Amino acid sequence: DVKVTQSSRYLVKRTGEKVFLECVQDMDHENMFWYRQDPGLGLRLIYFSYDVKMKEKGDIPEGYSVSREKKERFSLILESASTNQTSMYLCASNGQKYSPLHFGNGTRLTVT
C-alpha cells in the first residue's frame, strides 16, 4: 500500500519564520504535489513536480517554494511565514498522470 508521510501533523510558527514542510513517499512515484486546503476553497495547487529537481508552479505559488533533491522527497518551503498561510497542507503523489493521487495525512500549520 502506498504510503505518503508528512513529517508534522501540527505546526505553530511565528510570522516571518522560514518554515519547511516535508513529504516522503515510498512507492517510487514520479509525481508529487503540494496542496493547501481551506474551508470553502477546496484543494488549491501550490507546486508540483514530475521529476527530481523539477518543479512547476500551481495556481497559488506566491510565498512558497519547493525542493525535490530526491525522488521520494518533496519539500514545501515558506520563505517568510505570514498569517494568511495558516492552513492545512496536503502532500500527494502518483506514479502516472492518470493514476490516483495518494495523499498524506496533512500538516495543519498555524502562523501567529
Place this chain on the structure above:
Amino acid sequence: GENVEQHPSTLSVQEGDSAVIKCTYSDSASNYFPWYKQELGKRPQLIIDIRSNVGEKKDQRIAVTLNKTAKHFSLHITETQPEDSAVYFCAAISNRDDKIIFGKGTRLHILP
C-alpha cells in the same frame, strides 16, 4: 488555466435517497476527471474516475457521467448510507499543463 466549478457546496439527503453533485470545467483539453471523498479528519481518497473517451462509468452505488460538449460531469450516489457522509471533490486534468485542479468540494450529509 483550468477552472473547476462544483455545486452544491452543501447537500443533505435522506438515507436511502440519491445524491447528485455537479462539476463544470473550462479547459476543452481536459481529459481525465477523478472524484475524491474526504471523511472527517482523514485524507482524500479516490472513489471513481472517468476519462474523456467514456460517457458514463459505474461502480456499485456510485456512477459518474461526462458531457464533453457541455464540459460538465456529475457524481451520482444511489441508496445513500450514513457512511456516505463526507466531503466530495471533483477534479480535472488537462493535457495543456498537466495540473490536477480540484473543485471547492461538496459536504454531503446523510440524514437518518
